[in-house]
Amino acid sequence: MKLTNLLTSAAVALGLASGAHAADTKVGFVYVGPVGDGGWTYEHDKGRQAVEAHFGDAVETVYVESVPEGPDAERVMTQMALEGADLIFTTSFGYMDPTINVAKKFPNVKFEHATGYKTAENVSVYSARFYEGRAVQGTIAGHMTDSNVIGYIGSYPIPEVIRGINSAYIHAKKVNPDVEFKIVWAYTWFDPAKEADAAKVLIEQGADVILQHTDSTAPQAAAQNAGNVITFGQASDMSEYGPKPRVSSIIDDWAPYYITRTQAVIDGSWATSNTWDGIGAGMVGIGEISSAVPADVKEAALAMKAALADGSYHAFTGPITKQDGSVWLAEGETADDGTLAGMNFYVEGIEGDIPQ
């Protein structure tokens, strides 16, 4: 008997036997960081807790944290599927191929992969339009900077991160033509020591605003120690660093999505989908803008948020020129999702190269 068959039959056997368990539906979560990271994984775990709270005894959730991307992730997913999970959320880009591999072996288990692009009969992908949050962030940052140097801690040079940089830059530039971005690549999603070092380097180079695309609160602490520097919470509110350095935040709110998808599995109506929601749908939240921000700036930021939410404004609206001088979007034209999904260029004005 081939392993695939063996695995499938084991899963089916479990599915049949699941009536014996207390909960009828089991939902698994695979996390790339620790649940206490205060950022990315923390918010996914809040989504998990929301599922538990919403469904009570009808749904059981399980999770494994700090799972390296690669064969380990594949094993953890397989293990969850074997143990009878009906729906598995894999919450990091690097879980893409492992998710597809495991999904092939368990056709009756539904998989949801965050931030990837590969779908299958039983694999959906979902992500949030974080770049909308970056537009609000850029607006505040552009107004607030005195040195006109904004530091940006990048994680990995992947389209999602580059989108964020471009969106923040465009909107900072819009309100402050003298603004300049300094970008440091940390090559990690979560490493407090590295993130703190990156923040310190940027502050030494004159940055008085630090934007981060990494998950820990270490840059916030570094900014607090440095004094006159502002930051934004990333993935989570990070309000413990408010009202300054943290003046606002981009919050990922996965709870409604996780509840909807779990409900779909319970109803038997789950189907493959490709979800990319933003501020309007509530997947991206803007954390409270603190008292350190002047009223007029706060107003401008909230107006931007409202325009993005009701769809009257797109964060990438032309005219926008690429860094190499070629025209990307003509006057009034908005970016299509395909280009955004694979964005691998800077817009005009950002200095430096995307690491290759």
Next chain:
Amino acid sequence: MIRLEKRPQPSQAWSLATPLVAVLATMIFGGLLFAILGKPPVEAIRTIFWEPLFGEFSFYYRPQLLVKGAPLVLIAIGLSLGFRAGVWNIGAEGQYIMGAIFGAGAGLAFYPMEAVYIFPIMVIAGAFGGWIWAMIPAVLRTRFGTNEILVSLMLVYVAEQFLASVSLGLLKNPEGFGFPGSRNLQSYPSAFNAELIEGSGMHWGVVAAFIAVIFAYVLLRKHMLGFHIRLTGEAPRAAKFAGVNPTRLVLFCLGTSGALAGLAGMFEVSGPAGQISIDFNVGYGFTAIIVAFLGRLHPVGIMLAGGLMALTYIGGEIAQSNLGLPAAAIQVFQGMLLFFLLALDLLTNFRIALRKPEAV
């Protein structure tokens, strides 16, 4: 009064018993830790040690033990040769990365051609990648007397930068929509290090690990070079008189451990991992140091230690998912294992005396 007395001879019995006592102590104190965290301790220990081997889904976990343990054993065997001779290669992680880059690079250079010789070329390239990376600290030590511990360790971080660079540039999948990471070798048959028997977990890396164990055993037992390695570690002055060439020994030890680490990386990238990505390395090179010492630097011991380590990883994940144990608790548990082993090691060379010190 409790005193430590040096034994005239290291105790053979304790040398064999300490790993077992260490495992036992880890179980007791680990259980205590789990109990403090409010988890059922016996259930947790049972899940970690029993579930992967004999549990309901052991048909899946047993092969996974081979997959997880093989790179650890392969790397640890190489490291143990050096450790016995006092050559400290701490940078196996970097050699592992370079082996993977060289191996995958060699394979992808032929893409999409299919041929039987592609995989053997990748194997050679992988071993070469690890070997050349280990030659840097080796040559620097033999030429300029640098410290191989520092150089090999620092080269891990250099290798990580290389890994990020090739993931984003040279080896990036042209059909990957701009995302970093190479093509997946699992979907390139000539380069895919597939399971030899489906569902067994046996891929070429596992075979290579077993071969390495046998070779190391024979080398250390029967071969002059093996004798020299042991002699250098145990009695450096005697080794000098016996005509051991220290330069050759350093080159051999670092070279071999580098090549084996490179092979481990190559088998991993072409098999279970499938692709070069920025986060490809997950610490096998460092964990292998623990495995080498847990196995008393003995080939058979290393094989068993690799299995034990793999067991705690896989069992630990099951415990996380089924019992909600935090990942950090599992890491503490693994750390305890090494701690107790090193602490109890003392009993090999010392004995605890309970009598009073004699009056002078």
